[in-house]
Amino acid sequence: MMSQSAPKFSSTGTQATRIVGVLTIVVMTWVVISGLVFTPADVVQGESVRIMYVHVPSAWIAYLAFIVTAIASAFYIFAKRHSLGFDRVAGASAEVGVMFMVITLVTGSLWGRLTWGEFWQWDPRLTTTAFLLVTYIGYLAVRRLDGSIEQRARRSAVIALLAVLEIPLVHFSVVFWRSLHQRATILDPNGDVKMDGLMLFTLFSGVVGFTLVFVWLILHRQRTMLLSDLANQSGLDAAILARQNESVSN
Amino acid sequence: MKKTAIKTAKRRVASAVFIKDLRIEARSRVVTNQVLPFAGLIMVMFAFALDNDDVLQRVAGGLIWLATIFSLFIIVQRSFAIDTSDSALDSLRVAGIDLSAVFLGKAIALSLQLIALDVVLIAAAFLLYQVQVSVIGLVLLVTCVVCATTGLGFVGTLYGGLTAGTNGRETLLPLLLLPVVAPVLIAATRATEAAFGSGGAAISEGWAWVGLLAIFAAVFGVGGSLAFGPLIDE
Numbered sequence: 001m002m003s004q005s006a007p008k009f010s011s012t013g014t015q016a017t018r019i020v021g022v023l024t025i026v027v028m029t030w031v032v033i034s035g036l037v038f039t040p041a042d043v044v045q046g047e048s049v050r051i052m053y054v055h056v057p058s059a060w061i062a063y064l065a066f067i068v069t070a071i072a073s074a075f076y077i078f079a080k081r082h083s084l085g086f087d088r089v090a091g092a093s094a095e096v097g098v099m100f101m102v103i104t105l106v107t108g109s110l111w112g113r114l115t116w117g118e119f120w121q122w123d124p125r126l127t128t129t130a131f132l133l134v135t136y137i138g139y140l141a142v143r144r145l146d147g148s149i150e151q152r153a154r155r156s157a158v159i160a161l162l163a164v165l166e167i168p169l170v171h172f173s174v175v176f177w178r179s180l181h182q183r184a185t186i187l188d189p190n191g192d193v194k195m196d197g198l199m200l201f202t203l204f205s206g207v208v209g210f211t212l213v214f215v216w217l218i219l220h221r222q223r224t225m226l227l228s229d230l231a232n233q234s235g236l237d238a239a240i241l242a243r244q245n246e247s248v249s250n
Numbered sequence: 251m252k253k254t255a256i257k258t259a260k261r262r263v264a265s266a267v268f269i270k271d272l273r274i275e276a277r278s279r280v281v282t283n284q285v286l287p288f289a290g291l292i293m294v295m296f297a298f299a300l301d302n303d304d305v306l307q308r309v310a311g312g313l314i315w316l317a318t319i320f321s322l323f324i325i326v327q328r329s330f331a332i333d334t335s336d337s338a339l340d341s342l343r344v345a346g347i348d349l350s351a352v353f354l355g356k357a358i359a360l361s362l363q364l365i366a367l368d369v370v371l372i373a374a375a376f377l378l379y380q381v382q383v384s385v386i387g388l389v390l391l392v393t394c395v396v397c398a399t400t401g402l403g404f405v406g407t408l409y410g411g412l413t414a415g416t417n418g419r420e421t422l423l424p425l426l427l428l429p430v431v432a433p434v435l436i437a438a439t440r441a442t443e444a445a446f447g448s449g450g451a452a453i454s455e456g457w458a459w460v461g462l463l464a465i466f467a468a469v470f471g472v473g474g475s476l477a478f479g480p481l482i483d484e
Contacts, residue, residue, distance in 0.1 A: 077480070131429045131432055134425070134428070134429045135429045135430075137425070138422075138425045138426040138429065141422055141425060141426070142412070142422070142426070145413075145416045145417075145418075145422070146416060146417055147416075154480055154481070155412060155481060158412075158477045158480055158481050159412070159426075161477070162408075162430075162473060162477060165469055165470070165473050166429070166430050169433045169462075169465070169466055169469065170429065170432055170433055172433070172462070173432070173433035173436045173437055173462060174432075174436070176436075176458075176459075176462070
């Protein structure tokens with residue numbers, strides 16, 4: 001049985017989400033204009049370097065989202081009070097993470113076609129990323145399995161924690177297998193920045209902008225999940241009440 | 251004293267579940283009559299598709315493990331279908347049995363069935379693909395089969411328990427399992443290729459991959475023992 005009381009909000013928006021939303025629009029507008037117009041083309045990569053302003057932040061957000069999913073799942077499992085709020089944050093974060101992971105793979109493939117001449121290479125980081133995507137698609141499928149909300153929460157929390165075990169093993173085995181990915185170009189091992197100032201600022205603006213998008217989406221999505229859970233539960237309660245009334249009238 | 255009693259009870263439960271699963275297989279003969287022919291057919295179909303003796307020798311290791319993984323799905327689904335159709339798992343839970351012992355019993359039974367399957371598949375590779383193996387290569391091959399099937403047994407049982415009794419389990423199980431078993435496919439294939447000497451691979455190269463298989467089995471053995479109870483305890 002669900003333990004939440006009826007939500008106090010009539011929509012999923014609040015003052016905080018509106019502020020985050022406005023900030024997101026401002027930062028993302030700057031990233032689009034700067035990335036497409038103000039920043040120069042790269043000496044080696046040419047215009048294709050502009051893909052980086054989407055690719056790098058979306059990869060960062062995808063990994064952040066999956067970390068949030070794992071942490072929220074751990075809180076759900078190990079906390080004394082198994083709060084379904086953690087489950088909803090985990091689910092919302094995984095959904096957003098899958099979306100950004102798809103963006104990462106698509107933009108990475110486009111960049112690879114321009115730079116390597118092929119859409120796909122069996123490089124460890126690419127392969128691990130693809131496996132990560134499939135793993136979290138599976139996680140989302142588990143969330144849609146039939147059963148109670150508590151069953152959903154427990155199953156998906158366990159799967160999310162198992163994914164934490166799985167990811168290093170997949171990555172390690174694939175790294176053993178082969179390697180090709182572009183090495184980190186922003187920071188060298190000494191920590192020295194090797195990038196044009198405006199390009200770097202635009203890239204970090206992209207990271208900030210995408211993080212705001214992530215936060216905004218999570219806030220709304222976990223609230224729509226709460227409303228959906230409550231709607232399902234109230235439907236069940238209404239059906240039980242109707243049956244009880246039938247038996248009383250008979 | 252109490253700890254020893256718990257351990258003994260756990261061992262007895264694991265052993266009972268292990269014997270029960272193997273007895274069901276011995277009576278129904280699904281693995282021998284259906285899964286083995288299916289895996290053998292996969293090996294033959296690969297030969298049709300690739301149609302080149304040199305290529306088949308080169309990729310024999312990968313084909314053996316792909317056939318094993320495809321067969322794993324069938325064995326796992328059948329094993330849990332039996333347990334859920336007459337609510338056997340529910341009965342075990344009601345009896346207050348330690349579910350990690352159930353997990354271990356089922357996983358070891360599954361691993362044993364996979365070992366039997368692999369013996370036949372490797373024999374088929376000798377016959378159909380003309381692979382060869384030295385005595386030292388055979389030691390590597392046996393170790394690889396034991397480690398890989400143990401790992402597959404653990405993850406197969408864990409995810410089989412998760413999808414047991416749910417709608418759409420036939421499609422969900424491969425979706426969940428394939429990414430997880432990717433390290434086993436890669437490592438077991440490379441170790442088997444080293445044992446066969448495919449593509450000039452040295453036998454010594456195979457032991458690092460066997461190490462990875464052992465780590466995989468250990469991680470999912472421990473993780474599965476902890477997670478199996480919460481997954482099916484509903």
